[in-house]
Amino acid sequence: MNILDRQLNGAGRADGAARDPRMRHQVVKERGQREVFCGLTSIVWLHRKIQDAFFLVVGSRTCAHLLQSAAGVMIFAEPRFATAVIGERDLAGLADANEELDRVVDRLLERRPEIKLLFLVGSCPSEVIKLDLSRAANRLSAKHSPAVRVLNYSGSGIETTFTEGEDGCLAALVGEAPAAAEDRPRLLVVGALADVVEDQFRRLFAEIGIEEVGFLPPRRSGDVPEIGPGTHFLLAQPFLTETARALSDRGAVHISAPFPLGAQGTLDWFAAGAAALGCDPGAVRRTLEPRAARARASLAKAREALAGKRVFFFPDSQLEVPIARFLANEIGVTLVEVGTPYLNREQHGAELDLLPAGTRLTEGQDVDLQLERCRAERPDITVCGLGLANPLEAEGLTTKWSIELVFTPIHGFEQAADLAGLFTRPLVRRTRLRV
Numbered sequence: 001m002n003i004l005d006r007q008l009n010g011a012g013r014a015d016g017a018a019r020d021p022r023m024r025h026q027v028v029k030e031r032g033q034r035e036v037f038c039g040l041t042s043i044v045w046l047h048r049k050i051q052d053a054f055f056l057v058v059g060s061r062t063c064a065h066l067l068q069s070a071a072g073v074m075i076f077a078e079p080r081f082a083t084a085v086i087g088e089r090d091l092a093g094l095a096d097a098n099e100e101l102d103r104v105v106d107r108l109l110e111r112r113p114e115i116k117l118l119f120l121v122g123s124c125p126s127e128v129i130k131l132d133l134s135r136a137a138n139r140l141s142a143k144h145s146p147a148v149r150v151l152n153y154s155g156s157g158i159e160t161t162f163t164e165g166e167d168g169c170l171a172a173l174v175g176e177a178p179a180a181a182e183d184r185p186r187l188l189v190v191g192a193l194a195d196v197v198e199d200q201f202r203r204l205f206a207e208i209g210i211e212e213v214g215f216l217p218p219r220r221s222g223d224v225p226e227i228g229p230g231t232h233f234l235l236a237q238p239f240l241t242e243t244a245r246a247l248s249d250r251g252a253v254h255i256s257a258p259f260p261l262g263a264q265g266t267l268d269w270f271a272a273g274a275a276a277l278g279c280d281p282g283a284v285r286r287t288l289e290p291r292a293a294r295a296r297a298s299l300a301k302a303r304e305a306l307a308g309k310r311v312f313f314f315p316d317s318q319l320e321v322p323i324a325r326f327l328a329n330e331i332g333v334t335l336v337e338v339g340t341p342y343l344n345r346e347q348h349g350a351e352l353d354l355l356p357a358g359t360r361l362t363e364g365q366d367v368d369l370q371l372e373r374c375r376a377e378r379p380d381i382t383v384c385g386l387g388l389a390n391p392l393e394a395e396g397l398t399t400k401w402s403i404e405l406v407f408t409p410i411h412g413f414e415q416a417a418d419l420a421g422l423f424t425r426p427l428v429r430r431t432r433l434r435v
């Protein structure tokens with residue numbers, strides 16, 4: 001009996017195990033103390049992506065510190081995020097907080113006329129005092145229209161893990177998308193990608209016959225793609241539950257596919273998009289297969305270093321399942337446990353089909369129980385958040401920060417080797433430390 005089964009049978013607090021709908025994996029749900037960053041963290045990559053947007057966190061000094069340390073101090077550029085700190089006076093009365101927020105926004109927009117889209121980002125403090133940011137966004141939008149659009153979403157640690165901030169942001173943007181004038185089929189790629197990856201994807205889609213592809217989020221806030229019943233959307237990121245729901249509400253259709261990570265995921269993802277738009281599947285595979293073959297060949301070194309290594313995932317980014325699938329199928333690692341904060345069965349269906357049968361999956365977190373399992377298993381690599389990495393390293397375990405998986409361009413054929421490289425580096429580093 002493995003340690004997870006012992007915890008389930010004994011005094012552990014795990015909720016219980018269930019088979020995934022396809023009966024291929026055991027999924028254990030856990031509820032307890034969590035060890036994750038909040039959704040404000042996603043501002044770090046979103047502010048780089050949408051180049052004329054500004055993110056104003058309505059929060060506390062803690063929120064401001066989190067952002068500064070996550071993003072580094074920007075000395076040369078005017079930053080495109082800030083924190084409106086809720087002071088004690090604001091805590092005493094909502095009227096004051098609203099007035100103060102309006103004043104802060106007025107000052108900001110006067111000083112920074114290049115801002116075209118302003119996000120008011122909710123936090124734990126704004127939630128605790130029940131500051132209605134959606135109403136504030138409507139009020140401020142009306143006041144500053146048409147020069148600036150004001151939207152809101154929550155990045156609060158009470159509600160979100162760190163990638164869910166992007167989900168909230170993109171769901172808010174869906175509301176801004178113009179209605180498609182006609183119902184002809186069109187493709188939409190959803191999820192923030194590095195610009196270099198977005199350009200590669202655009203070229204590849206053109207090569208397989210899809211010239212018109214929209215990307216959400218767009219690089220400029222005025223370029224939010226049209227959405228309508230002819231829209232078929234491919235998710236590039238696995239943490240966009242609310243965004244997918246908002247798109248479906250607008251009549252768009254989700255294309256079920258694995259995520260474009262590694263040669264296999266990228267090939268299947270493009271093929272699924274092409275099939276939805278009625279492209280000839282044979283021709284699409286003939287165009288893509290040489291790229292997939294090159295991507296597979298680029299993984300040879302990583303396979304040499306990593307095949308047979310045992311990997312353990314703590315739940316953090318929601319990227320865990322597709323990355324575990326890539327590491328197992330294309331690199332040959334052994335999956336000890338794959339934890340994810342939330343498993344969206346619909347969006348992950350194609351991934352679950354590709355994951356080796358019997359993979360131990362956990363959804364949610366009880367950090368103490370999971371640490372116990374991790375220590376008992378002594379994996380070769382542990383993928384976890386920053387808060388757990390240092391203590392585990394001190395205990396002699398080799399760790400990989402899951403946040404790097406979001407900051408590094410890892411999608412697509414050409415980035416497959418970089419994705420694998422993220423996992424070879426910690427092993428090399430530990431070997432060097434030992435020497």
Ligand code: SF4
Nearest residue numbers: 038063123124156157
């Ligand atoms: Fe902390 Fe909440 Fe602010 Fe995130 S939103 S930094 S969890 S106080």
